Amino acid sequence: DSxxxxxxxxxxxxxxxxxxxxxxxRSGDLSVYWYQQSLDQGLQFLIQYYNGEERAKGNILERFSxxxxxxxxxxxxxxxxxxxxxxxxxxxxSGSGAGGLETQYFGPGTRLLxx
Amino acid sequence: xxxxxxxxxxxxxxxGALVLLRCNYSSSVPPYLFWYVQYPxxxxxLLLKYTTGATLVKGINGFEAEFKxxxxxxxxxxxxxxxxxxxxxxxxxxxGTSYGKLTxxxxxxxxxxx
Numbered sequence: 001d002s003x004x005x006x007x008x009x010x011x012x013x014x015x016x017x018x019x020x021x022x023x024x025x026r027s028g029d030l031s032v033y034w035y036q037q038s039l040d041q042g043l044q045f046l047i048q049y050y051n052g053e054e055r056a057k058g059n060i061l062e063r064f065s066x067x068x069x070x071x072x073x074x075x076x077x078x079x080x081x082x083x084x085x086x087x088x089x090x091x092x093x094s095g096s097g098a099g100g101l102e103t104q105y106f107g108p109g110t111r112l113l114x115x
Numbered sequence: 116x117x118x119x120x121x122x123x124x125x126x127x128x129x130x131g132a133l134v135l136l137r138c139n140y141s142s143s144v145p146p147y148l149f150w151y152v153q154y155p156x157x158x159x160x161l162l163l164k165y166t167t168g169a170t171l172v173k174g175i176n177g178f179e180a181e182f183k184x185x186x187x188x189x190x191x192x193x194x195x196x197x198x199x200x201x202x203x204x205x206x207x208x209x210x211g212t213s214y215g216k217l218t219x220x221x222x223x224x225x226x227x228x229x
Contacts, residue, residue: 045217
């Protein structure tokens with residue numbers, strides 16, 4: 001158990017809908033990262049937040065957005081969902097975020113299926 | 116920009132045999148390197164990491180990896196495979212202008228035969 005929690009575990013929805021994925025980092029960790037794992041793209045970095053502020057951005061679609069709250073939990077919002085958004089979404093967390101060179105600990109993931 | 120190449124999307128070994136999973140990286144700065152393991156229907160678990168210092172790093176479950184700068188490699192080994200090692204293994208690199216972004220290889224599925 002990494003100490004990172006994600007909810008829900010599974011999500012089934014329809015095209016065009018919007019969903020919110022939630023992540024609670026390990027106790028004391030200030031950085032939260034979101035990754036998408038799909039069969040065709042593999043594991044792709046989406047976005048990083050550090051203590052409430054966006055720190056780095058990867059291959060995140062404009063239809064997707066994220067935020068980190070004062071209690072350090074994070075939410076990833078996916079809107080106007082398409083079939084191709086079906087994937088496993090991971091959250092990871094790390095310590096101080098200083099320099100970005102830290103070990104990231106991953107949550108169990110949320111499996112999203114868009115029908 | 117960093118990149119990671121894992122040679123062999125599938126590796127099959129017999130129980131008790133040597134496990135060797137290959138990883139080559141590309142990085143313009145001294146990299147931090149990681150191996151993660153993913154068991155079926157589970158998240159990513161950290162196996163081991165290289166940051167600085169000793170180039171041979173030991174991880175959990177008897178795995179180790181050696182950082183070879185001249186070969187830009189970070190291969191994962193285990194002397195004797197166990198059935199419970201069957202999983203997908205990911206090599207990843209961190210560093211430079213990518214800040215906190217982990218760049219992953221495409222993964223290697225390890226199958227262990229009795």
